[in-house]
Amino acid sequence: MNLTRAEAIERTSLLNVESYDVTLDLTVSETTFPSTTTVRFSATEGSSSFIDAVTDKVHKVTLNGVDLDPAEVSDGVRIQLPSLKVENVLTVVADALFMNTGEGLHRFVDPVDGEVYLYSQFEVADSRRMFAVFEQPDQKATFAFHVTAPDYWDVISNSPTPASVAAGEGKATWHFEPTLKMSSYITALIAGPYESVRSELTSSNGQVVPLGVFARKSLMEFMDAENVFELTRQGFEFFEKQFGTPYPFPKYDQLFVPEFNAGAMENAGAVTFLESYVFRSKVPDAIVERRAITILHELAHMWFGDLVTMRWWNDLWLNESFAEFMSTLAAAENTKYVDSWTTFSSLEKSWAYRQDQLPSTHPIKAEINDLEDVLVNFDGITYAKGASVLRQLVAWVGQEEFMAGVRAYFGKHAWGNTELPDLMVELEAASGRDLALWTEKWLETAGVNTFKPAIEVNDDGVITSFSILQSAVAEYPTLRPHRAAVGFYNLAEEGEDAGKLVRTHRVELDVDGAVTEVPDLVGLARPALVLLNDDDLAYAKIRLDPASLATAKKHLKDFRDSLPRTLVSASAWDAARDGETPAREYVELVLSNIGHESDSTVIMVLLRQLATTLHFYVAPEHQHATSVAAADSLWDLAQAAVAGSDAQLQFVKAFAAHAQSSDQLDAVQALLEGATTLADLTIDQDLRWELLTSLVAGARRGPEAIDAELASDNTQNGQLAAASAHAAVPTPEAKAQTWESVVVLGEQANAVQRAAITGFGHVWDTSLLAPYVEKYFDAIRGVWAEKSYETASTIITGLYPSQLVSAATLEATDAFLAELGEDVPALRRLVVESRDGVARALRAQAADV
Secondary structure, three states: OOOEHHHHHHHHHHEEEEEEEEEEEOOOOOOEEEEEEEEEEEEOOOOOEEEEOOOOEEEEEEEOOEEEOHHHHEOOOEEEEOOOOOEEEEEEEEEEEOEOOOOEEEEEEOOOOOOEEEEEEOOOOOHHHOOOEOOOOOOOEEEEEEEEEEOOOEEEEOOOOOOOEEOOOOEEEEEOOOOOOEOHHHOOEEEEOOEEEEEEEEOOOOOEEEEEEEEOOOOHHHOOHHHHHHHHHHHHHHHHHHHOOOOOOOOEEEEEEOOOOOOEEOOOOEEEEEHHHOOOOOOOHHHHHHHHHHHHHHHHHOOEOOOEEEOOHHHHHHHHHHHHHHHHHHHHHHOOOOOHHHHHHHHHHHHHHHHHOOOOOOOOOOOOOEHHHHHHOOOOHHHHHHHHHHHHHHHHHOHHHHHHHHHHHHHHHOOOEEOHHHHHHHHHHHHOOOOHHHHHHHHOOOOOEEEEEEEEEOOOOEEEEEEEEEEOOOOOOOOOOEEEEEEEEEEOOOOOOOOOEEEEEEEEEEEOOOEEEOHHHOOOEOOOEEEEOHHHOOOEEEOOOHHHHHHHHHHHHHEOOHHHHHHHHHHHHHHHHOOOOOHHHHHHHHHHHHHHOOOHHHHHHHHHHHHHHHHHHOOHHHHHHHHHHHHHHHHHHHHHOOOOOHHHHHHHHHHHHHOOOHHHHHHHHHHHHOOOOOOOOOOOHHHHHHHHHHHHHOOOOOHHHHHHHHHHOOOHHHHHHHHHHHHHOOOHHHHHHHHHHHHHHOOOOHHHHHHHHHHHOOOOOHHHOOOHHHHHHHHHHHHHHHOOHHHHHHHHHHOOOOOOOOHHHHHHHHHHHHHHOOOOHHHHHHHHHHHHHHHHHHHHHHHOO
């Protein structure tokens, strides 16, 4: 199933694809579908190559009018193509497999009405699961799809959906016009009785672009399509202006599909989204904002990724980082989400810092030798650090100069494939800056730097010396050039901001080397708090000086603005996570201040970090008492929160997740049963499942209660929640049953397996997990060899014994890694990353004194 970069380079040197004509019949079977592909391509006379085709069976292979023996040329993954001519026509007739892993052509049956829904997911290399294809991004071509399906279905692809023609009783065929020139991984097919809402907009060049929003029939009542259309229009307006290029495709559909593995996928003109973004219950505002950012992210890809595409996957980072940066910029400058950089700092950058401190960290510009390298590099470096560094680059060269370079890049490379230097040369021309050293230090080295202030004052509190100290860890010692700001914050004494920490002075400068003097700050009165990397322009961890730290502990909640408050919180989290400060201090800091936080994403991230600290970083002898006290505090916060507020909802959810004492479980039960109510809090169906799962994990409810709840909510959401709840039953028998279902049998859809894995780890007595350490290491090599990447990686990361924080877990891991050697680098990386979580937890626990 693998493809190396060397093979891709060799294949491109031999051939060039012109077009695909693909005929599919989706009415034949529940497990397979006929797939006939005709490919036209040129090649070096007399050369030999191969085409990718992951098949159930190949019936016929015809190359230039000559039938080849499928038994000789096909192995189920590749079809060998001998003795090519200058111009070639290849036809492959095969049966392909419907998938339930979210890869290839995924098939889902709606439990509500029994209807079948299909959608494709091809990135990185799964278009070959639907049709025969030269599966690499630099082989762009046109694609004409002919799809036979039940006649009442809607069939959507990259080209506008044509009128169907009858194809027998109850069947119809849709003959799509050939697409514009594109890579195979952004082609798409979505089919089923989807319902839709239609609209349109006018592009900057006067083109009327049809818009569509799609969802399953049983979910459409919850689909707020007008919000999606509003964000889409705002995104079109912003990106067309910034990129200087009209939207390049004939229509723009957005489809919310079941059992999706990622957040979304940028199929050209037919973007697919995680169905969880259709909100049937109330969700935190943070999730609504995340959907908005995702909508803008995928729209940005229509230009950067689809119109202009990376030559090979080593530039995947640029594809994703650019979309992530531009989506946040668009949200901040052209939507209601004006504080989206706070969200970016809290959510994305914390992910980047975490990923960049793993043993597997890598340069942003990673060396991608094969497809397995690509799959494990959909990580916090590729998305979040890359986007953070692009923001740093924009600060370095100037936003208008950056966009001018981007406009030139699109103008020069539309419909083609590029590499990083193609963009950098345009940015250099637009900005007048030599970016060679910047590229070397930021893109070709790994690790995160740390800023600390060095401040000297006289007896009057006036600054006599101010420096920024930059450091790096020994393993990744590069000190980088940064564009950064220093902010001074003081408590306002009067006016509407009285009692608030407000910025009273700011200076922006270039930071480079181990010591950067800041003479502009000399002679000023020392403020209550000094914040390095104010406005979060740089990608660097920060530490506070002792006086500023004391102010932060006392007045964190008093910051007037959300971004500096978030940066200070992040500094405290880093210090606890790095074992520099006691974990229980961080718990106290969060619980003392989170009730005053107004930003939904910040609340969500703080609650996640609180959970990590309680489960992993608090010293074992204090863990139970600290966790119980924290849950009590969360219940107090929920009761004190503004009625019906976002904070109230998040605190209730967090309390349910942490409830373990008898009194706490009584409170959860009372909420579920209606004996206790909180003003304007609706116990809707999804919240009911969270409360019930809390009671299950606490041994207050069992399988019968789960089955009863599922009987009243036999939907996809309900089935996933029930799978998680059943796996959370705190008995050896329940854990054994989950293990058998997920690891041994492995027949369920990947989404169901993910839910079960989540429930498996929801335990208060970790001894329930101890028997599975040896089983885990015995099983995972076979899991990796036998299952698809999405399924295997879910099992390997989700079932690693991370909750058993002990030297014994590290020893078992090390023994496995020693036996594994370097034979399977992608599997090794997943296990090494999981191991690091336990090692870090042990260091943090040792510091919690």
